[in-house]
Amino acid sequence: MAVKRSVRPSLPFTLYLLLAVLLAMAPVIYLISFAGYTGVRQELEADTEDLRGQTEYGTALTINLVDAGLRLFDDTLNREMREGFGPFVAEYERAGRDPGAMDLFRVKEELGGRMDLYIVNESGVIEYTTYPPELGYDFKEIPAFYDRITDIRLNGAFSDDRVVPELATGVLRKYAYLPSPDRRYLFELGQAAPEFWQQRAALNCADAVREVADNNPYVSEIRIFDCRGELIAGAAHPDDDRRLAMVRQAYRERTTLEVENATTGELVRYLFVDRADSVYASDMSVVVELTYTTKVVEEKIAGMFAQAAGILLIGFSLIACLSAVAMHSLTRPVRTLVEDVDAIARGDLDRPIRVSGDEEFVRLGGSVSAMVASLKETLQRLRDSEEAIIRHSHTLEDEVRARTTALEESNRTASFLLDIMGHDINNANNVANLYSDLLLADLEGEPEAELLRKAKAGLTKSIEIVRNVNTIQHIEGRPGAFRAIGLDRIIRNEIESLPGSRITYTGTTAVVLADDLLREVFSNLLGNAAKFGGPDVEIAVRVEEHGDEVTVSVEDTGPGVPDAVKPRLFNRLARGTGGVAGTGLGLYICRTLIARYGGRIWVEDRPGCGTAIRFTLRKAGEGDSP
Structure with missing residues (x-):
């Protein structure tokens, strides 16, 4: 009797044991490497964030320092601007407080020709001026500025302003404001001089901001915009429509906004620098667009990841080598035992079991020897049982064949008897039915006729039963x-x-x-x-x-x-x-x-x-x- 052998595993036990050790050590090595990698990455990201904060703080501080110097220069012109309103008001009174009758150009010549005169009506529109490019300009387009000059017209007195670019041409001018005596109009003087450009060139906030940004290797570009979204410093971009929308939003919300582009590896921050001063009508606040490159940080992080992966691979390799040597020595008794068991499995039941090493292996060898002895006895009993089964199977086949033949004969006999019964019973029923019909004709009107009808109904049901049985027999037999x-x-x-x-x-x-x-x-x-x-x-x-x-x-x-x-x-x-x-x-x-x-x-x-x-x-x- 053949004994079915167990399928031998495709890999040796030593390799399985080695894999188990590596799998046990893998989480430890991975956690150590991951913890180191995560710590360095977080430290790098924190340093990058701190450097970004220092750059933006330095940028805002530099702009405010430059603006403080410019404000000192702007204030030196206040006295001249205040004195210039004397002839302006006098001409208004001479014209009977009718701006249309005023000779503004004569007043300009009287002031030396360096100042232009503006008359702003109640609606915030420049109604009269000696500077045609700005005639008809509506200050409602700058809501905050319009509210400020309206307050000066209704409630204020002389108010000086900063040196700012004019609206039409961008020429730098020093402005000052004075309400008309009847507060129906706001008088404005605008002085332009070449030294304004020289002063701005000497105190250029763009150069100072670039010096601050140069200390941050992640800053790739810097641009500065004024309160109207005009570019003060920096080069134009093809997507300036989108960028200017962010600038205006940052100025409107007076906050810092951030846009990250993972595709180009850029982080653009719109830094709002608040330089508003309630003393001046013009808002000198600016928005600084700082473009940071994230590729440098990503490259460093990728390098750290590669380094951590290399350390992890080296650790695995060392552990694998040491474990392989240890496993080979530890599994030598097991390999010897496996060789003996394989020989026994191939049919060599007289193969002795070689045991060595620790007590556990000796006990295992003894158990295998006992199992082999028991297996010999079992195989002998199986052989004896197999011979007995073979003898019994021959006898059983003869019995089954005889009983099958008897059953088929019984079925044929039953079918034959059913056919005879159906034929004979039908004939008897038909004869009885015929005589019933004859008797019913003779007994018509007699009391016994009802009993005969019931007997005839029974015969009809009997005929129907026989016909149904024959039908079922035909269904099953055809x-x-x-x-x-x-x-x-x-x-x-x-x-x-x-x-x-x-x-x-x-x-x-x-x-x-x-x-x-x-x-x-x-x-x-x-x-x-x-x-x-x-x-x-x-x-x-x-x-x-x-x-x-x-x-x-x-x-x-x-x-x-x-x-x-x-x-x-x-x-x-x-x-x-x-x-x-x-x-x-x-x-x-x-x-x-x-x-x-x-x-x-x-x-x-x-x-x-x-x-x-x-x-x-x-x-x-x-x-x-x-």
Whole structure:
């Protein structure tokens, strides 16, 4: 008897043990490397963030220091601007406080020609001026500035301003404001001089900011914008529409905004530097656009990751080498034991088990030796049992063959007896039925006639039982070989067998796949409808074709089938609950035949009253023989 061998693993035990050690050490090495990598990365990111903060703080501080120096220079012009309003107001009074009648150009010449005059109306529009490019400018376009000059016009007095670029051409001018005596207008003086540019060149905040930004290696570009979003320092960009929107948002919200572009590796920060002063109407605040490159940091982080991965790989390699040496020494007794066990598995049961090493291996070797001895005894018993089974199997085959032959003979005898019984009982029933008819004719009107009718009903039921049993026997004994059969002939034959019934049928040309037993379906259904429907029952047979299927309906106007009976209506020996009961085999035969033909049968309530039993049959094809 063959003994099935266990499948040997594809890898040696030493390698599995080595892998287990490496898997156990891997999390430790990984956690150490990851902790070091994470710490260095966080430190680098923190240093980068601190350097960015120092750069932005230094930028804001530098701009404020430069602005403080410029403000000192701007204030040196206040006295000259204040004195210039004297002739301005005098001309307003001379013209009867009608700005249209004022000679502004004469006043400009009187002031030395260095100052332009502006008259701003209540709506914030420059209505009159000696500087045509700014005539009609509406200060409402700068809401904060408009609110400030309106407050000066209504509530203030002389108010000096800073040296700022004019709105039309960008020329630097020193401005000052004075409300008209009737506070209907705001007088404005604007002085332009070449030394303004020289002063700005000497105190250039852009150069100072660049010096601060040069200390940060991550700053790739710096640009400065004024309160109106005009570029003060720096080069233009193709996407300045988007960038100017961020500048205006930072100025409007007076905060710092940040936009990161992972694709280009850039981080753009819009730093709002607040230089607003309630003393001056103009807001000198600026927005500094600082562009940082993140590629340098990412490259350093990638380098640290590669270094950490290298350390991890080296650690794995060292542990693997040391573990391999240790595992080879530790598993030597196991390998020896495996060799002996493999020899035994190949059939060499006399192979001795070599044991060495620790006590556990000695005990394991003894256990294997005991197991081999037990295996020898078991194999011997199996051989003895196998021989006994072989002897018994030969005897059992003869017994089975004899019993099979006897069973087949019994089946043939039973079928023969059923045929004889069906034939003889049918003949006896038919003779008894004939004499019953003759007696009924002689006893018509006599009291004994009713008893004879009951006896005749019993004979009819007996005939029906024998016919159903014969039908079932034929169903079970015949193979499923079907042919093309026309439904019309079968239906009409069965209708003719019930001459006293009122049956409606319009005919059909449908041809289905069935055999001669199909007539039993119509015989049972029409007979049931006539028998259970009552004396006035009306029966209708309908045939409908649907594709490859034919649906046949047998409907009656009888009392119908109770809902409790419907689920078991087509079961074997299922009978109704009324006064008239059948054998319980008719509908079972219908269901069996319809299933045999590949169709299905079911019962429905007929609209109004009565019952409709419907079933389907497969249509015959052109190649099916009749």
